Amino acid sequence: MGVLSVTLDEWTDDEIDAMVEVGGNSYANAIYEAFLPQGCSKPNPDSSHEERASFIRSKYELQEFLKPSLRIVSSKSSFQSCDSGKVSCSGSDSFKSSAGMIEFIGILKVKVIKGTNLAIRDMLSSDPYVVLTIGQQRAQTAVIKSNLNPIWNEELKLSVPREYGPLQLQVFDHDMLSADDIMGEAEVDLQPMITAAMAFGDPDLLADMPIGKWLKSHDNALLKDSTINIVDGKIKQEVSLKLQNVESGEIDLELEWIPLNQ
Structure with missing residues (x-):
């Protein structure tokens, strides 16, 4: 069995205190996974490295599972559908602004x-x-x-x-x-x-x-x-x-x- 070697970031005491103040990892997940679509599950211990990397990118970089009102993404970003084993999922059309209007x-x-x-x-x-x-x-x-x-x-x-x-x-x-x-x-x-x-x-x-x-x-x-x-x-x-x-x-x-x- 191969071993994946990683270098962990160092957190300052202030950063740790701030994370604790907002409720820790459970509150972060409540925000970043609030709109996890049906059919898109979180990686489990048996998931491949590619599946884990795809989920993390969708969750944090693309912000696909955030409530749409909280996303800060380029208007050119596109979401992939939940097929062919992909983790990332398309956002609901009901949250899209009409052309020429600001929500x-x-x-x-x-x-x-x-x-x-x-x-x-x-x-x-x-x-x-x-x-x-x-x-x-x-x-x-x-x-x-x-x-x-x-x-x-x-x-x-x-x-x-x-x-x-x-x-x-x-x-x-x-x-x-x-x-x-x-x-x-x-x-x-x-x-x-x-x-x-x-x-x-x-x-x-x-x-x-x-x-x-x-x-x-x-x-x-x-x-x-x-x-x-x-x-x-x-x-x-x-x-x-x-x-x-x-x-x-x-x-x-x-x-x-x-x-x-x-």
Whole structure:
């Protein structure tokens, strides 16, 4: 009998804690195998290496068994049918958007709380405002005059499409006589919040508790790990961002997720 040799990834303590907080492997399977079609079974101990690899690719890379509203896949991706011994399965036509229409899955409330140590773009200060973008939607805060540490406490709302990407954030300096100058930008990954919300269901039925976490890494703009919580029946997440492509600046946000099926 042959032995398959593998090299396991090393997990940090923070990554292990985050996995435990969202319920471990059972909750991950509840999300990534929620729509496992009839006739497509999970590999068993006697399954071949090819069958295991095909299932793993379908589950995680192609996201074929996720609820369609959570998938982040290219529009060119195609799903194979469950025949000829293949594991991957076609998605239900009932979840496909009509041509020319955008299907939304929820509302994202973003409270832009404050900025800290923002960049100077005028003589001694700046007149900052924040712009948020998801797809073709755009929302912005009020302009605060001559302030590098502005406090907005302003709530903006954006609809989230089924095929969503990150929330784009930009800070600008308002100018009267010329184009507004950019003062930095950042992205917010929405998948941890939306995935956690889908895994735990109706927050009105649950006590206050953490349900997920977006971890700080060199690939994102987080200043610290961002925990997703149920608070008074609402799904919320506090996010502190270091602005990118600028000499200085931080932005604090509070997100709230409202699924349209709630």
